[in-house]
Amino acid sequence: MSRQIIDCRRLLCPMPVIKVQNAIEGLPGGSQVEAVCTDPGALKDIPAWSRINGHRVVEAATRDGEYIVVVEVVEDSAS
């Protein structure tokens, strides 16, 4: 399964959300996008964006002071 890593370090919300959204646009269902963030708000905002746009969060964690959110694209929701 393809997983794209996007560097959202130093970006403040909603920029990490925008980066995830733009990365997902055009990706086939099942692909994953991993956002590496330093704004803790990303742990809430990326899952919220994913919920309302019908994608699936497979991981949201804090690692070495960074916040990692992995979103899986759900085909029918891509827009």
Next chain:
Amino acid sequence: MSEQRKAAALISGGLDSLLAARVMQQQGIHVEGINFYTGFCVEGHTHAIRRRDQKKDKRNNALWVAEQLGIKLHIIDIVEDYKQVLINPRYGYGANLNPCLDCKIFMVHKAYEWIQARGFDFIVTGEVIGQRPMSQRKETMPIVSDESGAHDLLLRPLCAKNLPLTRPEREGWVDREGLYDFSGRSRKPQMALAARFGIEDYAQPAGGCCFLTDEQYAVKLQDLWRARGNKEYEIDDIMLLKVGRHLRPASHYKVIIAREEGEANFMQGYRRLYPSMTTVSHGGPFALIDGDVDDPEIELIARVVARYSQGRSAEQVELSFSDKSGRSRSLKVKPMAAHEIPKEWLI
């Protein structure tokens, strides 16, 4: 069965756009939200930066509103394009540096491009006649519709009954009878409608949706423009205007001093973009220097930063200065006394 029409609603995160979108849903319209990010949006930034705010539950209001409505939300980065709006607003600024009317025209124009690209039928905003002195007046409503290019594809459900018919109404996509005639500054009609929809929890933006309406922020931005001799800015500039204490000892440089740990952490991320300074012998703030400085100026900055450290009354404070490449050197200085820092330096 008639085709389901699709509307893009401008979602700011406030109550008005929430209600406007809700009214459309009630009429069977498929609604998706658009939220624009200019770089000046208040949304969560200070919470993310300032440690003392971090305990408060931070939420992105636009996302939250979309979730309440059960609609998709598309957040659009307009940081680059927005510069032209802010630098050169045709209709000027509001009370501070907020170019609200130009901003509205621009956002509706962007939304118009968006609906054309996606096959949506019309645009919805939460505007109310007379709600805001600059951008939401009877005279400005047609200006926004026409100059954005959206013309009669722009529908304001909360005050549509006070405005000429739009295409969605003419074509019967929406029922004008189910729209509203709100006007004036009062928030009561909106609150009553919210109650009718069972919406209890919503954001109450004080001045507006962005930092440009904030007086302190506008003063700092104006200072930046004056010092540079033009109104250009980069996203890093406008982010840093939100943090720290800003002092400008001379026109060609300023010092940004963190006020607490959260700000210091955030500012550390800029160490490779700006020269920086921090205290070594005493607990003290982290500082960034915006501008090119020579040795005597570095010493002066060290004395200022020492003034804001725990060594402010010591004979000598040791600091470390680092340039953008990360090379650092140590300095030992006598902290400035409070009265030695001219008031004019503080931005």
